[in-house]
Amino acid sequence: MEKPCNSNRQFLLLHLLFLSLLVGLTNSTAAPSQDEQSKIISRFQEYLQINTAQPSPDYQKSTHFILSQANSLSLESQVVEFVKGKPVVLLKWPGSDPSLPSILLNSHTDVVPSEYSKWVHPPLGAHIDEQGNIFARGSQDMKCVGMQYLEAIRRLKSSGFQPKRSLYLSFVPDEEIGGHDGAEKLAYSDVLKNMNVDIVLDEGLPSPNENYRLFYAERTPWWLVIKATGAPGHGAKLYDNSAMENLFKSIESIRRFRASQFDLVKAGLKAEGEVISVNVAFLKAGTPSPTGFVMNLQPSEAEAGFDIRIPPTANTESLEKRIAEEWAPASRNMTFEFKQKVTTHDDLGRPLLTASDNSNPWWTLLEEAIKKANGKIGKPEIFPASTDARYFRQLGLPAIGFSPMVNTPILLHDHNEFLNQAEYLRGINVYESIIKAYTSFIPPGRDGVSRDEL
Numbered sequence: 364m365e366k367p368c369n370s371n372r373q374f375l376l377l378h379l380l381f382l383s384l385l386v387g388l389t390n391s392t393a394a395p396s397q398d399e400q401s402k403i404i405s406r407f408q409e410y411l412q413i414n415t416a417q418p419s420p421d422y423q424k425s426t427h428f429i430l431s432q433a434n435s436l437s438l439e440s441q442v443v444e445f446v447k448g449k450p451v452v453l454l455k456w457p458g459s460d461p462s463l464p465s466i467l468l469n470s471h472t473d474v475v476p477s478e479y480s481k482w483v484h485p486p487l488g489a490h491i492d493e494q495g496n497i498f499a500r501g502s503q504d505m506k507c508v509g510m511q512y513l514e515a516i517r518r519l520k521s522s523g524f525q526p527k528r529s530l531y532l533s534f535v536p537d538e539e540i541g542g543h544d545g546a547e548k549l550a551y552s553d554v555l556k557n558m559n560v561d562i563v564l565d566e567g568l569p570s571p572n573e574n575y576r577l578f579y580a581e582r583t584p585w586w587l588v589i590k591a592t593g594a595p596g597h598g599a600k601l602y603d604n605s606a607m608e609n610l611f612k613s614i615e616s617i618r619r620f621r622a623s624q625f626d627l628v629k630a631g632l633k634a635e636g637e638v639i640s641v642n643v644a645f646l647k648a649g650t651p652s653p654t655g656f657v658m659n660l661q662p663s664e665a666e667a668g669f670d671i672r673i674p675p676t677a678n679t680e681s682l683e684k685r686i687a688e689e690w691a692p693a694s695r696n697m698t699f700e701f702k703q704k705v706t707t708h709d710d711l712g713r714p715l716l717t718a719s720d721n722s723n724p725w726w727t728l729l730e731e732a733i734k735k736a737n738g739k740i741g742k743p744e745i746f747p748a749s750t751d752a753r754y755f756r757q758l759g760l761p762a763i764g765f766s767p768m769v770n771t772p773i774l775l776h777d778h779n780e781f782l783n784q785a786e787y788l789r790g791i792n793v794y795e796s797i798i799k800a801y802t803s804f805i806p807p808g809r810d811g812v813s814r815d816e817l
């Protein structure tokens with residue numbers, strides 16, 4: 364039967380209306396107005412201006428600020444002090460299906476100290492220059508990320524979005540001094556257990572090019588001290604087996620190993636995070652005198668310390684063998700000890716890494732969400748240093764390191780740390796897309812509906 368022309372047109376109009384609604388729902392919400400943008404930036408500046416620099420961060424002030432943000436967003440909040448004076452601020456946006464595990468977005472509230480005199484604009488000023496660069500300690504590491512989470516929630520809430528999974532934000536203290544009183548305590552707490560977390564996002568690094576960087580693991584530190592002993596003697600005499608000679612033989616061997624690893628990076632065969640790095644932290648030897656050192660004496664003891672960073676993919680057994688047999692062999696009267704030796708395996712004995720392929724739906728979802736927000740993505744990377752993400756991976760949870768900053772010089776812990784405001788705003792769009800995807804994700808098989816059927 365032929366429909367009358369009129370109703371056909373109505374149908375078309377309805378259809379168009381429906382389509383435009385759909386477009387509005389799937390794309391990120393419309394660009395914020397000028398007024399809204401400047402409010403977003405001033406909230407960021409306000410957070411940056413709170414002095415949370417180690418060694419005496421003002422956590423009272425940062426906690427107060429975060430809670431006021433949570434309040435304005437009607438998020439549930441909780442402050443937990445696993446250690447007195449070290450507040451972990453937890454915010455929750457409850458999901459519509461409490462039976463689904465939750466999402467955790469982590470950020471640390473502390474920053475490293477600054478040498479004020481070396482900065483063009485003061486590190487606590489959050490000054491914005493003519494190019495739109497916001498100068499402040501923490502603008503990259505990582506107050507940007509903490510605020511972007513909140514701003515993304517603000518936008519999603521005002522667009523009427525409702526998450527299926529609960530979304531948690533954790534603002535943790537002391538990452539810059541090891542995270543032992545912050546993220547580590549949280550990770551091993553009942554509080555976290557009760558949150559029933561499925562995936563954690565934490566910090567990454569800026570990218571000097573146009574590709575966002577995603578980190579699936581990090582290198583673990585081994586701090587090694589080797590000690591040599593040997594017969595002391597006159598500084599004019601050539602003889603074997605002095606402590607210094609014994610130590611230098613080791614140092615030569617360590618330096619050859621260092622060069623072999625560095626060559627792989629220089630040749631472009633491996634990324635910085637994929638090799639074992641070894642750097643001398645200290646050398647300690649000599650017999651002190653009132654004016655310095657005794658110059659005509661070969662000492663009987665000598666020591667050196669090394670900061671070694673190991674990717675979870677490395678063969679640690681062969682490294683341990685190398686240390687015992689080549690770097691500190693007993694046959695050369697040497698001993699060694701570790702000042703710190705972090706495991707490269709999680710609590711379940713698996714390599715400390717998060718799958719970075721489609722065996723891990725969170726990885727795929729993250730990549731898709733970033734692309735949906737018009738972002739490009741580089742190769743998965745191993746973070747060269749340490750972050751709080753390791754504590755969550757240690758538990759066996761997947762954790763991905765990501766800070767949405769492209770076309771940005773890497774200035775973490777450097778003088779004149781800055782982030783461009785356009786880049787900051789773009790990062791909010793990216794998180795909006797990620798939060799949507801993550802909190803809506805229902806694993807295949809749930810609700811009796813398989814992914815294929817959907």
Ligand SMILES: *[C@@H]1O[C@H](CO)[C@@H](O)[C@H](O)[C@H]1NC(C)=O
Pocket residue numbers: 592593594604605609694695696
């Ligand atoms: C190790 O120490 C012993 C005893 O002090 C000494 O006789 C020997 O020559 C030393 N060997 C080396 C390689 O330094």
Ligand SMILES: [Zn+2]
Pocket residue numbers: 471504505538566
């Ligand atoms: Zn950081």
